[in-house]
Amino acid sequence: MQDTGKRIEAVEELRKVLSEDRVTMNETMLEQHSSDESYHTPYLPDVVVFPDNADEVSDVMEVAARLDMPVVPYGYGSSLEASVIPHQGGITIDFANMNNILKVREDDFLVTVQPGVTRSQLDKELKKYGLFFTVDPGADATLGGMAATNASGTTSVKYGIMRDQVRDMEVVLADGSTIHTGSMAAKSSSGYNLNGLFVGSEGTLGCFTELTLKVTGIPEHIMAARAEFTSVDDAVEAVIAIMQAGISIARVELVDEEAIRQMNLYSDTSYQEVPTLFLELHGNEAGLQHDTQFMEELVVDMNCRQVEFETDTAGRNKLWEARHHAAYAFIHNHPGRQQMVTDVCVPISELAGAIKDARGAIQASGLSGGIVGHVGDGNYHILLMLNPSDPYEMEKADQVNEQIVNYALERGGTCTGEHGVGTGKQKYQQREHGGALQVMRKIKRALDPDDLLNPGKIIE
Amino acid sequence: MQDTGKRIEAVEELRKVLSEDRVTMNETMLEQHSSDESYHTPYLPDVVVFPDNADEVSDVMEVAARLDMPVVPYGYGSSLEASVIPHQGGITIDFANMNNILKVREDDFLVTVQPGVTRSQLDKELKKYGLFFTVDPGADATLGGMAATNASGTTSVKYGIMRDQVRDMEVVLADGSTIHTGSMAAKSSSGYNLNGLFVGSEGTLGCFTELTLKVTGIPEHIMAARAEFTSVDDAVEAVIAIMQAGISIARVELVDEEAIRQMNLYSDTSYQEVPTLFLELHGNEAGLQHDTQFMEELVVDMNCRQVEFETDTAGRNKLWEARHHAAYAFIHNHPGRQQMVTDVCVPISELAGAIKDARGAIQASGLSGGIVGHVGDGNYHILLMLNPSDPYEMEKADQVNEQIVNYALERGGTCTGEHGVGTGKQKYQQREHGGALQVMRKIKRALDPDDLLNPGKIIE
Structure with a gap:
């Protein structure tokens, strides 16, 4: 936390640029913004603000710069490595109010969103267009937060990570100025790759106020499978063989025997407690049929004990629910x-x-x-x-x-x-x-010389 | 060009760190390194050096820093926007001697190469493993050069651009020190994304001395097609429809009527002189058959006049040869x-x-x-x-x-x-x-404060 005089001055200054109700020192609110979803020690921010737009974020940054106060951008708080914890107090910017899906450009496979939009909110909207957002980290994080940590998850083996989806971001820099990091073009060799640099910068180089993201057509057919092995070695060898065969897997998750045991205790499943692969393939029906057969041959070659396919939505959902609940199963059982x-x-x-x-x-x-x-x-x-x-x-x-x-x-x-x-x-x-x-230190120093933006994260 | 005294001093210093025959002021050699494949005005370097390894590149950089002489990294010279032209003279580093394929890690779909390896050289080696390098810019450029300009080409619609393939680079910085920009992991959220920043930096941030690149399994089946349209609008609409249908095209090239006319004059073809799409699909046989039928329906819906499929290698090669020779056709006919x-x-x-x-x-x-x-x-x-x-x-x-x-x-x-x-x-x-x-200017200044690395490129 900062000293009291500075804290009061900050609140006064912030209330000049945001309406009073969007600048809070309420204890419950400070506590809510003191931790993430991990075991890391919580720290309270001095004040939490809820800007409505990029101009207000810029105003907040200017106040922070004037008072030399740290700024921590905050999405949903689902970070696991303390990225959103304000170790030095200061101003936490919560993007909850900036949660609009601004534009779907279906012909361009692009969507422009504000940083507070969550993954499930986006997918609900995209479904109307036959599109989906490919990055699935499990948690229902905000897109701004996912860009900040360069999130990925189960589907990145086919569709890539968060960085691969970001075409452009509007970013408020340490001095309060606003830039765009890219364009709406599918590719570019113009200038340095700021998209890639800002994605994964965890709020240490700027605050994201708008994101233009690549989206993808919902696949014609989806096939899921669960393959049981005797050893982790065999399971991994099977995955290498599948990938070398050019079979385009969309998800391939390894779950070890202990995690399967916890799943069985928690979920309505009675899986064999052995190293298991959860797989998913996306494509057209004829292609999938071919790939599925080929895949079965390959896993059997790698001593797969049993493989079960799920072609209907209900079976598939049950399978992925069990996988996604692995973490909760452990928590519930302990x-x-x-x-x-x-x-x-x-x-x-x-x-x-x-x-x-x-x-x-x-x-x-x-x-x-x-x-x-x-x-x-x-x-x-x-x-x-x-x-x-x-x-x-x-x-x-x-x-x-x-x-x-x-x-x-x-x-x-x-x-x-x-x-x-x-x-x-x-x-x-x-x-x-x-x-x-x-x-990396030189870049941080060049873009944030006073170390205002999420200080102490990534780089000491 | 630099002044004569400095020039002579540079050559003396460089000959202390490289053997004499690899430091040249030979006029023909200087001329060869004065231009690229474009219309841009040539400029002579003061001296051309041919290092054998990263340590020697580092030594060259140290000499350059000491004498305040510009350094321009040079691959094959196939740049089209003067990226390799030494407008201020100085030292051109030609990577011709650093052309070894260091390691193929087939299980990891990775290859490590020196920057002077060419695309065709790499593909010849990868073929032995059933693998290929996906980026095809047409020219037989070096991998170092392709990384420097973030090259792409006909296949990037499916496989991505050069930046998407780079997992790690060894880079010699302006001060002569050497760093690695990434790792061999398929993805990372550790630190700032230096891979992405250095790819596309055109030699202005460092000299690449080693690249670890993602490679891909050669597809089971390939199908190529040529589709003739009455208007460019219809052709583009057809491509949007194909992409929205989730058909995974590996190449889709539009060639306008004038370019087709030049091709016919130059090549052994007699294509209708109308806006034409050259397409290629990669996948398994059953899946491709399905996609091909679907694609034909879609292009016919978009007023395609005629579509011709090429399933055998000879027909496909002829088709892509004609497309790749479009530029040469113009040159030959003028x-x-x-x-x-x-x-x-x-x-x-x-x-x-x-x-x-x-x-x-x-x-x-x-x-x-x-x-x-x-x-x-x-x-x-x-x-x-x-x-x-x-x-x-x-x-x-x-x-x-x-x-x-x-x-x-x-x-x-x-x-x-x-x-x-x-x-x-x-x-x-x-x-x-x-x-x-x-x-971008701040990043350049932070990493190359004396503006030694390819000065005057990208940023003035």
């Missing part, structure tokens, strides 16, 4: 404990080894934990149940995190595939990026 | 004249209007010209034949360029879809990027 979700990404050839090592780390920690992975990307998570106020358990959990990150970095991987750095992955930045971290 | 190839990209809904406007501009100029376009991306080129030493013709050509760029920018497009900025598109940067250009 009352009173909180979840640490790790997130590393390795080259797929290293994935089986990484998961074996991770399973060893969980066992050594004595904590309850399962492994789920977007295996087509080599990205996997450990869901670890712990009591954050127990220093012994926290230490054990940190050791697990450290071990899997080191394993990934030693094999050409990254310390976070999709959750972002926040403060949770900060200590690995030097190890991962080496001299490149200095380049 | 002896003594040179070609200006423009390059803009618009949202696809604006493409038919843009092409109509462009045709008007060509006619008004009195110059001979045709239009070809990567229509699925909204990217198109005018091939304009002119005499660069005739100021009247150059003025007319500039007017055409100006008109089509303005048309694109007014409709949310970009001044270059794939050729890059160099100096040719510099005057449009402010108009296109507005305040964002200042952000």
